[in-house]
Amino acid sequence: xxxxxxxxxxxxxxxxxxxxGGALMAVSARNLIRAALGLIIALIGIAxxxxxxxAEFVAVVQILVYVGAISILILFAVMLxxxxxxxxxxxxxxxxxxxxxxxxxxxxxxxxxxxxxNWRAVETQxxxxxxxxxxxELMTTYxxxxxxxxxxxxxxxxxxxxxxxx
Amino acid sequence: xxxSVPDLNFRVIAPALIVALTALIVLLAxxxxxxxRKRWLGxxxxxxxxxxxxxxxxxxxxxxxAFGGMVVADNFGLFLTLVIxxxxxxxxxxxxxFVRAHRVDQGEYYVLVLFAVVGMILMATATxxxxxxxxxxxxxxxxxxxxxxxxxDARSLEAGLKYFLLGAFxxxxxxxxxxxxxxxxxxxxLMKIADALxxxxxxxxxxxxxxxxxxxxxxxxxxxxxxxxxxxxYDGAPTAVTAFMSVGVxxxxxxxxxxxxLVALPAFAFDWRIVLAAxxxxxxxxxxxxxxxxxxxxxxxxxxxxxxxxYILIALVAMGASGLSSALFYLLAYTLxxxxxxxxxxxxxxxxxxxxxxxxxxxxxxxxxxxxxMFAIFMLSLAGFPPLAGFTGKFxxxxxxxxxxxxWLAVIGVLNSLVSAYFYLRPIVQMYMSEPVPGWDxxxxxxxxALALVLAxxxxxxxxxxxxxxxxxxxxxxxx
Numbered sequence: 001x002x003x004x005x006x007x008x009x010x011x012x013x014x015x016x017x018x019x020x021g022g023a024l025m026a027v028s029a030r031n032l033i034r035a036a037l038g039l040i041i042a043l044i045g046i047a048x049x050x051x052x053x054x055a056e057f058v059a060v061v062q063i064l065v066y067v068g069a070i071s072i073l074i075l076f077a078v079m080l081x082x083x084x085x086x087x088x089x090x091x092x093x094x095x096x097x098x099x100x101x102x103x104x105x106x107x108x109x110x111x112x113x114x115x116x117x118n119w120r121a122v123e124t125q126x127x128x129x130x131x132x133x134x135x136x137e138l139m140t141t142y143x144x145x146x147x148x149x150x151x152x153x154x155x156x157x158x159x160x161x162x163x164x165x166x
Numbered sequence: 167x168x169x170s171v172p173d174l175n176f177r178v179i180a181p182a183l184i185v186a187l188t189a190l191i192v193l194l195a196x197x198x199x200x201x202x203r204k205r206w207l208g209x210x211x212x213x214x215x216x217x218x219x220x221x222x223x224x225x226x227x228x229x230x231x232a233f234g235g236m237v238v239a240d241n242f243g244l245f246l247t248l249v250i251x252x253x254x255x256x257x258x259x260x261x262x263x264f265v266r267a268h269r270v271d272q273g274e275y276y277v278l279v280l281f282a283v284v285g286m287i288l289m290a291t292a293t294x295x296x297x298x299x300x301x302x303x304x305x306x307x308x309x310x311x312x313x314x315x316x317x318x319d320a321r322s323l324e325a326g327l328k329y330f331l332l333g334a335f336x337x338x339x340x341x342x343x344x345x346x347x348x349x350x351x352x353x354x355x356l357m358k359i360a361d362a363l364x365x366x367x368x369x370x371x372x373x374x375x376x377x378x379x380x381x382x383x384x385x386x387x388x389x390x391x392x393x394x395x396x397x398x399x400y401d402g403a404p405t406a407v408t409a410f411m412s413v414g415v416x417x418x419x420x421x422x423x424x425x426x427x428l429v430a431l432p433a434f435a436f437d438w439r440i441v442l443a444a445x446x447x448x449x450x451x452x453x454x455x456x457x458x459x460x461x462x463x464x465x466x467x468x469x470x471x472x473x474x475x476x477y478i479l480i481a482l483v484a485m486g487a488s489g490l491s492s493a494l495f496y497l498l499a500y501t502l503x504x505x506x507x508x509x510x511x512x513x514x515x516x517x518x519x520x521x522x523x524x525x526x527x528x529x530x531x532x533x534x535x536x537x538x539x540m541f542a543i544f545m546l547s548l549a550g551f552p553p554l555a556g557f558t559g560k561f562x563x564x565x566x567x568x569x570x571x572x573x574w575l576a577v578i579g580v581l582n583s584l585v586s587a588y589f590y591l592r593p594i595v596q597m598y599m600s601e602p603v604p605g606w607d608x609x610x611x612x613x614x615x616a617l618a619l620v621l622a623x624x625x626x627x628x629x630x631x632x633x634x635x636x637x638x639x640x641x642x643x644x645x646x
Contacts, residue, residue: 109374110374113371117349136169139169139171140170142296143174144179145236145294145296145297145300148301149300151304154281155278155304155308158274158311159310159311161274163311163314
């Protein structure tokens with residue numbers, strides 16, 4: 001194995017461990033603030049995996065949007081909701097055994113598929129600066145989804161105002 | 167640098183575009199509309215829907231695709247577009263007085279309905295999983311808000327929140343499925359997935375992807391066992407919203423469901439039809455049996471809509487041209503009938519007080535003979551009595567199933583229809599055989615609601631007596 005490949009593997013496993021650890025903390029913490037912090041760690045781990053996969057732009061966007069904006073929003077929402085901060089909430093309910101069983105079955109199925117699939121290596125590396133290419137694709141091939149997203153955001157904005165106004 | 171969009175053709179998405187434009191106009195007009203005149207915004211929305219319907223008819227018969235195969239205007243999609251526009255127009259008619267009676271008379275109501283319609287039309291005409299997903303979100307998001315639109319009512323808020331949480335959950339399944347399909351085939355375009363499958367029919371990644379996609383669709387069209395949200399959301403949401411979402415979401419989501427499975431997956435080595443057949447049996451049976459036990463009209467109609475999703479699923483199992491056209495016809499018949507049924511609940515409610523319990527309907531036939539008669543006809547159509555639209559629809563679906571060798575599924579469907587007759591007849595018996603319930607005798611039926619009911623009634627009877635033109639229209643099929 002060449003050195004860069006070893007580094008890629010090490011990077012991937014470190015980032016995967018961070019992601020999983022954060023996710024575990026998010027679902028098992030009894031304090032909501034801790035759970036939110038766990039989520040932030042998991043999201044940073046995912047950004048790291050994007051870095052390892054050489055998708056730097058997506059990684060930066062992931063940190064900006066998810067770690068920077070959404071997590072802060074979650075923290076604010078928790079802090080502004082009366083009584084939610086101090087109380088310890090149970091992290092499980094009565095259905096956790098069934099949920100664990102279904103999750104394990106799902107994991108087994110995904111593992112089987114991941115191992116049985118003959119993964120194709122990407123032969124062609126996209127040359128040059130990626131971000132202009134991404135922008136061009138968004139305005140040409142993916143113009144319709146792009147416009148649909150803008151409409152979706154407008155609908156969300158109107159909806160948020162309808163729900164929130166006095 | 168020049169940017170060129172592959173087959174840029176706005177004509178193909180004209181119906182969705184017109185509705186989107188209408189939504190924006192209504193949104194701006196809301197700023198300058200004084201509070202007592204908000205209902206004119208609804209009228210503006212109705213005009214936009216009519217123009218969009220005109221554009222849809224103009225596209226008829228000349229299948230075309232646009233934006234690099236992201237969206238098509240084939241007769242299958244256009245038929246569903248017309249069904250969606252019809253459903254939206256009738257539910258706006260139902261809502262014009264309803265929102266005033268419930269003191270939620272705001273222009274945003276119509277804006278959100280129109281946004282949802284854009285999503286529904288895109289979903290029914292999209293041929294790319296990315297567009298289908300975004301359309302699904304675009305139709306769901308306004309509906310979450312609309313379900314919670316009556317913010318003074320805790321049950322409405324609960325319905326909105328429940329719908330939002332479970333909807334977001336199901337969207338995640340859907341998206342995960344798309345990711346697996348992309349991993350397995352390298353594309354999100356339905357036709358290209360079919361090509362990839364034809365070369366390599368055994369594809370485990372695609373199997374997982376299709377399974378997750380199925381879960382996402384099953385949530386949206388409320389198939390058992392992914393139906394738990396339906397009764398609570400249908401019951402808690404304002405009745406005009408329930409009427410709209412019970413028909414619009416079904417038409418749009420079944421459209422994409424059929425297209426995804428029949429265009430992309432026919433060459434699949436794994437026979438997914440047996441899974442769908444099992445889901446259909448579960449959905450019909452559980453929906454009908456649970457509806458038997460309800461004493462609340464809205465909950466009964468919620469379980470009934472679950473059962474109807476099961477019947478429509480039989481058409482997907484049958485595949486082929488007859489399965490496809492029978493599903494389209496059924497969705498049209500179901501849209502008219504279900505809107506009529508919810509419309510009757512709205513028509514005979516007293517301000518904010520609604521006849522939610524079946525016993526409240528006692529003697530309604532004596533006090534309001536016309537509305538009661540129409541409600542009875544809608545109930546009979548849902549149960550599948552001839553010569554109404556519901557009968558023709560069921561007949562077409564069951565015969566499509568028999569033709570393609572799924573006779574046992576058709577038999578279970580017929581047995582289920584028999585069971586369903588019991589709970590559809592219960593409100594009728596109550597209206598015609600019981601003594602009037604005191605306190606329900608001073609209702610002024612809103613003329614616009616009565617108009618919507620009459621229009622739906624004409625459709626239900628016409629489709630039952632002379633279904634041929636609609637069946638011919640429904641046989642257009644996909645542009646592959």
